[in-house]
Amino acid sequence: MSAPDQQPAVQETAKVLHVDDHADTLIATKSLLDRPGIEVISAGSAKAALELLRLHDFALALLDVHMPGQGGFELAEAMREDERTREIPIIFLTGLPGDADRTFRGYEAGAVDFLLKPVQPLVLESKVSVFAALYLQRKSLRDQKADLERLLRDKQQMAAELERVHEQAVKAAFTDELTGVPNRRHILQLAQSTLDDPRKQSQPISMAVLDLDHFKNINDTHGHAFGDAVLRHFCDHVLAHLRAGQALGRLGGEEFLLLLPGTGLDDACTAMERVRRTLEPHEGVPFTFSAGIAQARPDESLSSVLDRADVALYRAKGLGRDCIASDWAELR
16 A cells, blocks of 8 residues: 655745846856755845835845945945844845955955955855855744744633633632522532631621512512512512621522621521612512521531521511521511
């Protein structure tokens, strides 16, 4: 079985800019240097060279010093003023032996070398090959760096997405989907943690079980979607009255648990009465709730506290609903 066809690797090419006002010189240089991996792009003037510099990324510039109008030095100085081209190595080609002033100006303009015309082909080939190889090595490193940075960004984005999904999963595991408050499992965990916290055992801890009155009638009369909206409205109202450290959770249906650490029974009843009196209708439909409140005793289990709060809730229901009852059998 023959091996599957493989695409040949694309060879990178280093572009070399050659600027000279003699066409035959441009042709000869291109013929000498063009090969796989090196491409000579010719310009007959500094103006034409500047246009090419805007279009291509060059590994090296071969500049004739003496040209009509703008010469090689002026072109090099213009290249140094442009952020895109200031790092391109420049080899000056000149037909005149250099003096100190001209040589200094050339190096100040960015020259890496001077070659006297006529340039020996082997010398020119060798120097151009060196700069082309350096350019391709740097380009390879830049490409690798860009690939690594892109990979890092992708990994960071993936990590952020995983974190977001994790947060959503945690929220879904602990939050009641309909109302946005803690679900039964979470609010009971919070209550147990509060009872177990040694820092809070010296402070009073009250808990209230809240139940919307005649909620079935709301669903039957206005529909379940409206009933869901009433539950959300109720939760928003209660949450607006809570202080830091207090929590409301849904036990199920229209029943909720309110956790009030650092709050004694009297203060808890006062707070619940304030919530009851300020509850407004939802879209013109009035509704009420009843609540039973119990204060935890030293070393009392969570189930025992909730049982006593439930007893108080049943007492409030028996008293006609829309009221608050405490474990002390006092109507509030």
